[in-house]
Amino acid sequence: MTETVSDSAAKTQGAAGKPEHILEVTNLRKYFPVKSSGLIRRTVGHVQAVDGVSFAVPRGQTLGLVGESGCGKSTTGRLVTRLYDPTSGSMRFEGREIGGLNRRQMMPFRQEIQMIFQDPYSSLNPRHTVGTIVGTPMRVHKSVPKDKVLPRVRELLALVGLNPEHYNRYPNEFSGGQRQRIGIARALSLAPKLLVADEPVSALDVSIQAQVVNLLEDLQKEMDISFLFIAHDLAVIRHFCPEIAVMYLGKIVEIGERETVYNHPHHPYTQALISAAPDVKQAAIGGRRERIRLEGDVPSPINPPSGCRFRTRCSLAQDICAKVEPPLLQIGPKHKVACHFAGELGHHPSQPVTMELLGIDAQGSPVPGKQATDVGNEPGYDSTWYDVRTGRPAGA
Ligand SMILES: Nc1ncnc2c1ncn2[C@@H]1O[C@H](COP(=O)(O)OP(=O)(O)OP(=O)(O)O)[C@@H](O)[C@H]1O
Numbered sequence: 001m002t003e004t005v006s007d008s009a010a011k012t013q014g015a016a017g018k019p020e021h022i023l024e025v026t027n028l029r030k031y032f033p034v035k036s037s038g039l040i041r042r043t044v045g046h047v048q049a050v051d052g053v054s055f056a057v058p059r060g061q062t063l064g065l066v067g068e069s070g071c072g073k074s075t076t077g078r079l080v081t082r083l084y085d086p087t088s089g090s091m092r093f094e095g096r097e098i099g100g101l102n103r104r105q106m107m108p109f110r111q112e113i114q115m116i117f118q119d120p121y122s123s124l125n126p127r128h129t130v131g132t133i134v135g136t137p138m139r140v141h142k143s144v145p146k147d148k149v150l151p152r153v154r155e156l157l158a159l160v161g162l163n164p165e166h167y168n169r170y171p172n173e174f175s176g177g178q179r180q181r182i183g184i185a186r187a188l189s190l191a192p193k194l195l196v197a198d199e200p201v202s203a204l205d206v207s208i209q210a211q212v213v214n215l216l217e218d219l220q221k222e223m224d225i226s227f228l229f230i231a232h233d234l235a236v237i238r239h240f241c242p243e244i245a246v247m248y249l250g251k252i253v254e255i256g257e258r259e260t261v262y263n264h265p266h267h268p269y270t271q272a273l274i275s276a277a278p279d280v281k282q283a284a285i286g287g288r289r290e291r292i293r294l295e296g297d298v299p300s301p302i303n304p305p306s307g308c309r310f311r312t313r314c315s316l317a318q319d320i321c322a323k324v325e326p327p328l329l330q331i332g333p334k335h336k337v338a339c340h341f342a343g344e345l346g347h348h349p350s351q352p353v354t355m356e357l358l359g360i361d362a363q364g365s366p367v368p369g370k371q372a373t374d375v376g377n378e379p380g381y382d383s384t385w386y387d388v389r390t391g392r393p394a395g396a
């Protein structure tokens with residue numbers, strides 16, 4: 001990347017002089033090596049868990065990341081918190097690049113970016129008391145004087161709705177919902193600016209889920225925390241996230257404002273996901289009740305399909321879909337879709353919307369003399385976009 005940090009920060013300054021986005025992720029990749037068995041373990045392939053995703057988390061707001069199991073949600077969260085090193089790509093936190101920082105350089109950022117884990121049962125050490133679990137980050141980072149750690153632990157326990165006197169109990173003495181609250185107290189202990197919440201309620205009873213989501217909402221307002229909220233449950237995502245990114249097999253296939261993505265999804269995968277979620281089905285398909293069935297299994301991320309990764313399960317797929325990967329094209333003020341035939345359900349165009357832009361014909365072959373426009377995989381939105389209904393550029 002040739003752009004300097006200050007260039008990027010200046011480009012995205014908000015009204016208060018701070019970057020408008022707390023986090024900007026560009027072309028992020030994580031490939032896990034696959035080793036052969038036997039004595040000499042050679043790398044025989046790669047799991048392309050996250051493959052070139054770009055998104056931005058607005059300051060003090062929430063971006064929801066949704067998709068089926070194995071699509072790369074947790075890997076994305078673990079990259080952002082730098083529990084994993086990225087294979088390539090950029091992550092700018094408050095305008096500063098954190099993708100290439102080593103352990104020591106990451107220390108100050110670790111306080112500011114925290115994670116709530118998927119499973120409240122395995123994410124807490126059963127041999128440590130709650131006081132130790134919640135207090136350890138403060139001790140490690142020396143964020144409060146030693147004698148203030150316990151009072152702060154008690155404050156945090158009270159904040160998440162637990163009895164502050166229970167700091168000397170062990171995780172197994174708490175229910176699942178209470179354990180998730182302990183995980184939240186731990187994540188809050190360093191007063192982070194960004195919280196990556198990885199399926200924070202999926203392991204909990206439905207009755208407890210709402211309580212924990214409400215708690216997160218209250219904490220967000222009180223402490224001005226930005227969230228990257230990961231879930232496979234569209235109802236939870238819809239409740240909590242004003243902006244939503246839909247992932248499929250390591251890629252973002254649609255991203256946009258909540259109402260747009262729910263009421264006017266333009267990607268066949270998003271349309272199928274929404275049609276399968278009981279409470280949001282009707283809003284998405286305008287009163288038609290049938291569910292869109294996704295045929296077949298998710299392909300392996302070790303050897304994903306060429307072109308569009310969704311093509312093996314997409315009822316609209318044509319030759320071009322196997323040949324050319326659809327770019328994440330901005331089609332509205334705050335709406336991007338990666339599909340050659342992007343359109344409202346039942347109104348998908350008969351010709352690829354990407355032809356002109358990519359300089360290709362309807363079969364995906366290059367048209368002599370036509371130049372492909374560079375569709376940058378940049379986070380955030382431009383002031384101009386491509387209107388799929390008119391086939392023309394549009395702008396605010
Ligand atoms: N440490 C790892 N080594 C090798 N492959 C991994 C590793 N972690 C994840 N993967 C693979 O990467 C892909 C994405 O996994 P990830 O856990 O990010 O998915 P997810 O969207 O969080 O799924 P879920 O909804 O089940 O939590 C999967 O195919 C998974 O098997």
Ligand code: SF4
Pocket residue numbers: 267268269308309310311312314315316317318321326338339340341342
């Ligand atoms: S690009 Fe083709 S295969 Fe992919 S979602 Fe669109 S129509 Fe389906």
Ligand SMILES: [Mg+2]
Pocket residue numbers: 073074075118198199
């Ligand atoms: Mg996960």
